[in-house]
Amino acid sequence: MIQKASFVVSNSNPANCPKPDRAEIAFIGRSNVGKSSLINMLVNQKGLAKTSQKPGKTQLINHFIINDKWYLVDLPGYGFAKVNVKVKSGWENMISTYLTKRENLCGVFVLIDSRLEPQKIDLEFLLWCGTEGVPTALVFTKADKQSKSKTSQNIQKFLKKSEEIFEEAPDYFITSAETGDGKEELTKFMEELVSEYQGNHF
Ligand SMILES: Nc1nc2c(ncn2[C@@H]2O[C@H](COP(=O)(O)OP(=O)(O)OP(=O)(O)O)[C@@H](O)[C@H]2O)c(=O)[nH]1
Ligand SMILES: [Mg+2]
Secondary structure, X not given: OOOOEEEEEEEOOHHHOOXXXXXXXXXXEEOOXXXXXXXXXXXXXXXXXXXXXXXXXXXOEEXXXXXXXXXXXXXXXXXXXXXXXXXXXXXXXXXXXXXXXXXXXXXXXXXXXXXXXXXXXXXXXXXXXXHHOOOEEEEEEOHHHOOHHHHHHHHXXXXXXXXXXXXXXXXXXXXXXXXXXXXXXXXXXXXXXXHHHHHHHO
């Protein structure tokens, strides 16, 4: 259970992130997919991670500490067309360096909008994660926005499309930051990742 969560630091340079002395889990996905909202839902604090109706809100690597024990990280989204090319390549460089170099990273949740048909940009990002050995699981967001059957149709299509990417079917979760759906399952999974990491490192 997540009992305690607080902000630690924001960085633009992955090299300045906190000492990698504990397990870390990060949230990534398209701009506006609901990363920051999901984090707030999981930790029971509305304003902990900054959210916005406009894409491009989160621009830095944000570390939060959970139960005084592990780090949870909110990242900027990818695929936000409105930022200029220079800013965009800066973010992409920051995110890719963080994801490939962060040694204590034990899980990366890639968030996918459950309302949409499979998007090329998400599949390409997952393919990149696969080739780089980034440990990913899928989180489908905004499930409150449509019927359960529509959500599961979109998820089935996405999983079908991603068969070429994953050797094994990925872990996936269905969530809503509005209703709290998926909270227990996702929290349990994060705690398992953290325990496993600790078992291997301490
Ligand atoms: N209905 C509904 N709205 C959601 C949900 N999650 C997020 N939103 C809304 O989607 C918008 C974007 O949410 P954010 O959490 O800021 O998205 P983000 O992925 O962090 O976006 P960036 O930081 O810009 O990359 C906000 O208006 C949220 O209120 C959800 O589960 N259900
Ligand atoms: Mg955000």
